Amino acid sequence: MKKPLLKFWDIWNMSFGFLGIQFGFALQGGFMSRIFQTLGAAKDDIPLLWIAAPLTGLIVQPIIGYLSDHTWHPRWGRRRPFFLVGAVLSSLTLFFVPHSPILWVAVGCLWILDASINISMEPFRALVADKLLDQQRSYGFIIQTLIIGIGTWIASNLPWIVSNLGVSDSAPPGIIPMSVKIAFSIGAFVFLISILYTVFTTKEYPPKDLNEFKKKKETGNLFAQVFEYIVTMPKTMLKLGVIQFFSWFAFFAMWSLANPALTEHVYKSPMPIEAKFDLKDPLDKSQFQKDNTAFQKASNLVGSNMGLYGLSSMAFALFLSFYTSKRTINRRMIHMSSLFIGGFGFIAMYWFPNPGLLKYWFMCVGIAWGSILSMPYAMLSSVVDPEKMGISMGVFNIFIVIPQIIAALNGVNFAASLFGDESIFALVAAGVSLFISGMCNLLITEKNAIRYQV
Numbered sequence: 001m002k003k004p005l006l007k008f009w010d011i012w013n014m015s016f017g018f019l020g021i022q023f024g025f026a027l028q029g030g031f032m033s034r035i036f037q038t039l040g041a042a043k044d045d046i047p048l049l050w051i052a053a054p055l056t057g058l059i060v061q062p063i064i065g066y067l068s069d070h071t072w073h074p075r076w077g078r079r080r081p082f083f084l085v086g087a088v089l090s091s092l093t094l095f096f097v098p099h100s101p102i103l104w105v106a107v108g109c110l111w112i113l114d115a116s117i118n119i120s121m122e123p124f125r126a127l128v129a130d131k132l133l134d135q136q137r138s139y140g141f142i143i144q145t146l147i148i149g150i151g152t153w154i155a156s157n158l159p160w161i162v163s164n165l166g167v168s169d170s171a172p173p174g175i176i177p178m179s180v181k182i183a184f185s186i187g188a189f190v191f192l193i194s195i196l197y198t199v200f201t202t203k204e205y206p207p208k209d210l211n212e213f214k215k216k217k218e219t220g221n222l223f224a225q226v227f228e229y230i231v232t233m234p235k236t237m238l239k240l241g242v243i244q245f246f247s248w249f250a251f252f253a254m255w256s257l258a259n260p261a262l263t264e265h266v267y268k269s270p271m272p273i274e275a276k277f278d279l280k281d282p283l284d285k286s287q288f289q290k291d292n293t294a295f296q297k298a299s300n301l302v303g304s305n306m307g308l309y310g311l312s313s314m315a316f317a318l319f320l321s322f323y324t325s326k327r328t329i330n331r332r333m334i335h336m337s338s339l340f341i342g343g344f345g346f347i348a349m350y351w352f353p354n355p356g357l358l359k360y361w362f363m364c365v366g367i368a369w370g371s372i373l374s375m376p377y378a379m380l381s382s383v384v385d386p387e388k389m390g391i392s393m394g395v396f397n398i399f400i401v402i403p404q405i406i407a408a409l410n411g412v413n414f415a416a417s418l419f420g421d422e423s424i425f426a427l428v429a430a431g432v433s434l435f436i437s438g439m440c441n442l443l444i445t446e447k448n449a450i451r452y453q454v
Contacts, residue, residue, distance in 0.1 A: 003131070005136060005155065005258075006131065006136065006140075008200075011132070011136075011139070011140050012143060013198060015125060015128070015133060015143050015144040015200075016114050016138075016147060016201075017120065017148045017197065018121075019147050019148075019190065020087065020190050020191035020195050021090075021121050021148075021151070021191070021195075022150075022151030022155065023154070023155040023187040023190045023191050024090050024113065024117045024187060025152075025421060026152045026383070027183065028110065028117075028255075029156050029254075030158065030255075030303040030306050030307070031180060031183075031262065032097075032255075033046050033050075033255070033257065033258075033259045034133050034296075034299045034303075035097065035098060035106050035383070036049050036103060036106060036107075037259070037271045038171075038176055038177075038271075039100065039102055039103040039408060040174060040274070041103055044413060045149050045359065045422055046257060047252075047256045047410070047411075048409070048410070049386045049409035050106075050252070050255070050256045050408050052399075053110060053404065054404030054405045055111075056400035057114065057397060057400065057401040058398060058405065060115050062180075062395050062397075062398065065123075065126065067082070068082050068122070068126060069126075075201075077203070078123075078130070078204050079130070080123075080204065081120055082122075082123045083120050083123060083199055084195065084196075086118070087120055087191055087192050088192065089115075090113060090117050090191050091118035091188040092188070093109055093113040094113065094191060095184065095185055097109040097110070097444075098175070098180045098183075098184045099176070099177040099181065102315075110251050113388045113401075120195060120258050123398065127204070128141055128377075130205065131202075136245075139379045141373070141374040142317045142374045142378075143317070144373070145370050145373040146317040148313065149310045149312075149313040149315070149316075149317055152310020152313055152314075153310040153311040154307070154310075155183075156307025156308075157226070157303070157307045158183035159177075159300050160303060163297070163300055169293055169296040169300065170292070170293045175365075179296075179300070185427050189361075191378055202338055208296050228271070230398075233395065234383045235446075236383045237380060237383065237392070237396060239446065240379060240380055240396070241396070242399075242440050242443060243335070243376065243441060243443070244396075244403070245399055245403045245437075246434065246440065247339065247368070247372050247403075247434065248372075248399075249403040249404070249407050249412075249433045250342075250429075250430035250434045250437070251396065252412065253415070253416075253427065253429060253430040254306075254365070254402040256407070256408070256410060257427070258302060260423045261307075261423035261424045261426055261427055262298075262302045263295055263298040264349070264422070264423055266302075266349070267298035267301060267302070267355060269294040269298035271292075272295065274335065275308050301355070305359050306357045307362075308363050308366065308370070309362040309363065309365040309366035309369050311366065312362070312364075312365075312370070313366040313369040316338070316366065316367050316370035316371070320334075322372070326353030331378055331379050332442075335371045335372075335376070335379075335441050336441040337438075338367045339368050339435070339438035339441070340434070340438045341366020342366075342367055342369065343368070343395035343432065343434035343435040343438065344364055344431065345360075345365040345367075345368070345431070346427045346428065346430045346434065347427075347428055347431035347432075348360075349424065350424050360415045368395070376396075379444065382446075383446055412426050413426075415432075
């Protein structure tokens with residue numbers, strides 16, 4: 001069947017589930033390091049504790065992409081069954097994460113959470129390409145980014161909001177504060193409800209030839225086809241992968257180390273080291289509680305400021321959505337410029353460590369984030385086979401997880417050490433990485449990827 005041009009609300013409904021997905025990612029990205037630190041993790045160990053997330057993505061996303069390409073249910077369609085399974089698993093894990101009694105339970109929860117989010121997320125990317133004509137894809141991915149920005153901003157502020165409603169940030173050593181537990185419970189609820197909204201308001205197009213589709217499903221081999229696709233991927237996809245590598249290395253550095261870096265460098269309230277206090281001594285115990293509460297409150301503020309990268313990415317996406325609905329855009333130049341702005345934002349956190357300015361630096365980072373979530377996918381969707389959109393998006397996400405794995409395996413610590421021995425230099429390394437990523441956009445030469453009349 002011939003796909004029609006979709007209206008704004010049709011695209012909004014099919015993308016709304018990303019609100020919940022981003023609640024999950026924002027709570028994970030903004031507060032997992034805080035949970036790890038509270039449960040006793042050393043700063044230098046935090047990136048390695050995060051390795052579960054990218055490793056899971058490396059395994060799950062290509063498989064889910066392949067399976068969703070080869071799935072069709074008369075009622076639930078191709079992608080929506082995966083939305084639903086991922087939403088249930090993610091919501092349950094989000095609820096239990098802040099109740100982790102020890103560090104390794106929290107690490108295990110991160111593994112499950114990231115796998116569950118990926119089950120929902122990858123088919124969402126493919127759904128946009130499934131439902132939209134090529135001339136609407138930039139618009140569709142930008143609407144998706146707009147919703148992601150809303151989710152990032154609200155979710156990142158949840159512990160701060162809950163704290164301001166009177167819920168305590170204080171807790172005994174090794175216990176997650178109640179403000180964080182309630183925030184994660186809210187996130188679990190929003191995740192499930194927003195996915196259900198998309199599942200029940202969006203219909204999918206059936207395969208062009210259902211009999212042929214069934215034959216391909218019966219004869220297909222998951223691992224053989226994934227391997228074949230990796231070997232034969234379009235050259236533009238490989239070039240976009242280089243851009244993605246440096247972009248996601250930078251954001252992994254932020255997610256894993258922004259909390260220790262900024263609580264120290266900007267708020268001067270680092271996590272107190274329990275071993276340095278004699279908790280049997282009333283004075284020492286009182287001082288530890290005071291320092292720990294200061295750290296937890298500073299962490300709330302870091303999370304709140306981080307949420308502004310979601311807000312600015314939303315504003316950027318809103319601007320682009322109006323512009324791309326009527327005009328041609330140069331995707332390559334927009335992406336390059338956005339990454340440069342984000343790189344400046346990261347480096348400015350070191351140069352200007354003023355709590356009042358931090359929000360502006362995260363807004364700069366949000367410009368890059370808004371572009372990362374839309375422009376590479378819009379460029380990619382113009383150069384791949386529509387019948388293999390799910391596996392294409394799944395394989396493309398390898399270029400997201402490999403840099404994160406490298407970053408987790410001491411890559412972030414090594415890159416930061418090139419600039420200095422403080423945690424803040426991880427964010428300086430992130431800024432430099434975004435500048436390199438921006439320059440790599442010059443590798444993209446395919447005209448249809450760079451520019452499309454919408």
